[in-house]
Amino acid sequence: MLGKNKKVADLSSSLPDIWKMLTDVERDQLRHNARIIHFKKNELIYLEDETPKDLMCLFKGKVKIYKSGVGGRSQIIRIIRPVQYFGYRAYFAREPYVTAASAFEACTVCLIPMELIEQFLRNNGDLALFFIQMLSIDLGIADQRVVNLTQKHVRGRLAESLIFLKESYGLEEDGATINIYLAREDLANLSNMTTSNAIRTLSNFVNERIITIDGRKIKIIDEERLRKISRIG
Amino acid sequence: MLGKNKKVADLSSSLPDIWKMLTDVERDQLRHNARIIHFKKNELIYLEDETPKDLMCLFKGKVKIYKSGVGGRSQIIRIIRPVQYFGYRAYFAREPYVTAASAFEACTVCLIPMELIEQFLRNNGDLALFFIQMLSIDLGIADQRVVNLTQKHVRGRLAESLIFLKESYGLEEDGATINIYLAREDLANLSNMTTSNAIRTLSNFVNERIITIDGRKIKIIDEERLRKISRIG
DNA sequence: GTAGAACTATGTTCTAAAACACAAATATAA
DNA sequence: TTATATTTGTGTTTTAGAACATAGTTCTAC
Incomplete structure (x- = not known):
């Protein structure tokens, strides 16, 4: 009981961006479907070619998103810090993951089923725009990165x-x-x-x-x- | 009158993805705010650092999106073909353009004010998801491109x-x-x-x-x- | 049609960075 | 503890690709 209350408190304070955009009903659904998972240092969070299922929110720790390229040479694509969301792009693109994610150090991650998120944002313009904005910012960074890394x-x-x-x-x-x-x-x-x-x-x-x-x-x-x-x- | 009717016909057939997701009222608004612009070969469509105002849809022609990097060396980031949308990322990220766009060959482009698009998608989950999916796909391509171009x-x-x-x-x-x-x-x-x-x-x-x-x-x-x-x- | 500009082609030189080789230092495990 | 693996550090060699030079070719504008 106490544990559950704590979890609720955690979510509302730890998912500030999303939480504040939701209705009470949605918050309840989120509460019942969110999972908190811990990862040890260097542990894999997801792998290239896996099917994306959850939106991930990094509560604690540091994560690298990377790709293995020509001859297995690995390239770090972006890094995640608390409190940032990741793991959702591939789901929205209806693709398997094209990157892998692993923990630089011990991490606490909140997982929320993407189906639920998609259902929310279909009826929640603010939430939709939140994701659109995150993706737009990341795409701008990626475009800049192409030039910086090559030139x-x-x-x-x-x-x-x-x-x-x-x-x-x-x-x-x-x-x-x-x-x-x-x-x-x-x-x-x-x-x-x-x-x-x-x-x-x-x-x-x-x-x-x-x-x-x-x-x-x-x-x-x-x-x-x-x-x-x-x-x- | 005939011209206007033609324009209406154009829009419904030329903006297939967006058009079919709109209500009659929205379609009417779009009709009154969309502009068709022609660009000559090699003409600039928008420039780095400008303020993004319109969603652009390429009806005809070929467009390059590019960035000038270290020492003015230019890098083509992506290319656009009919019928694809472009020019919206920077608006959603609330940034000036970080890229420029120009016409590889004579082009016909439809411009729709981003304010209108944003207003639409706040109340239209399908449309929001359409943009989310486009951005997600482009971000995946950009991530892949970083590895390909560097390795x-x-x-x-x-x-x-x-x-x-x-x-x-x-x-x-x-x-x-x-x-x-x-x-x-x-x-x-x-x-x-x-x-x-x-x-x-x-x-x-x-x-x-x-x-x-x-x-x-x-x-x-x-x-x-x-x-x-x-x-x- | 001609002049000038822009583009294409190819050979040569030069250099940044990869590849390799090996120590030394540090971490991890038995 | 010692042994083993991993990471860090540095010198040397090699090479892909940039930079440069020059010439032929094809546009474009007057």
Whole structure:
């Protein structure tokens, strides 16, 4: 009983965007169909070619959405932070997933059946527009990303990724350390380069006093320089 | 009077997807707000940084959506064929255009104010879902494109573009000539390579008897080979 | 029809980044 | 703990593709 009440409280506060657009009846339906699932670090959330069934909302943790390309080389397509929605695109396109998702770190995810969401938004213009807006923003980002990843050089791409990570996950209390610890390989897959190049370019940035590194902790020293490198490519 | 009737007929047959989802009242509103505009070959339809105002529907012709990237190097993001909708993403994202659009050849475009479309879809679940589905499909394509353009080699990228053009615009009566005549530069911008490389690789394909070229006419001789080259990158 | 511009073609040079090779350091498990 | 695997770091080699140079060709406009 207490557990259920807690869950209800969780949903209303954790799904702010969607919750506030729903009627009482819809909220009740959502309450009865939403599931909360925990994922361990590096655990798979969904796989390429699977059938999409649920809208996912990341309550806690960090998630990567990625694709395996030519020769199994993996490319991180986007990263998710709390509270963001993911996993719905393929369902709306009536396709299997063309990407996979896995947990960068321990995660709490809320799953809501897509059938329910579709039913809601058919009668709820605000909710429909919410999804239209999310998709439109993501499509704009993807278009920009095509150009950045293909035209910028290694330094520009890595600089861009570092800034992107900072803006996505923020900084620690020291106001400089990026609040996510990625393997060099993930950093490479995010920036479309080999692991060696990510390591080497990171070292160069350290020598140029743009960042400092301590294992996987990356501290941004000169954000202005970093932004400039990202800008000029 | 006759002109108006013609226009009405045009709309109902030319906007099949949207038209059939509207009520009589909505159709009337659409009729009074839609404009038909003609663009000459190479004419600009909209520019980067402009404010999006209209949903555009291509009735006739061929359109490229492109972005200028590092050092003004242009990248074709997607191409539009009749009857497809475009120009709406930025409005929904509440952003200025991040791309530009221009006519590959003489075009007829129907413009419908986005305010009207938004008003329609707030009360029309089918229409909302129609846009959600279009955006979802385009986002999936964009995600795939990031991987293809960054990981495939020049031959694979060009082969992919040729197949893409064939599937988009079809073949001429001979059942082999791709039904669009692009400058080598456009082919390069579509495939993320320099014009020289597009020319060179096209020549190689000719030598390997995969295609033949006659000016801008490209005839596909061995589609299987082309697909294989595209697949393996 | 001619002049100039734009496009196509091909050869050559140069360079960014991948591929490879190997240490060293760190994490994980037995 | 030691052993094993994984990750990080750095130097070297190789290569795909960009950049450059130049010439022939085909549009386009006057």
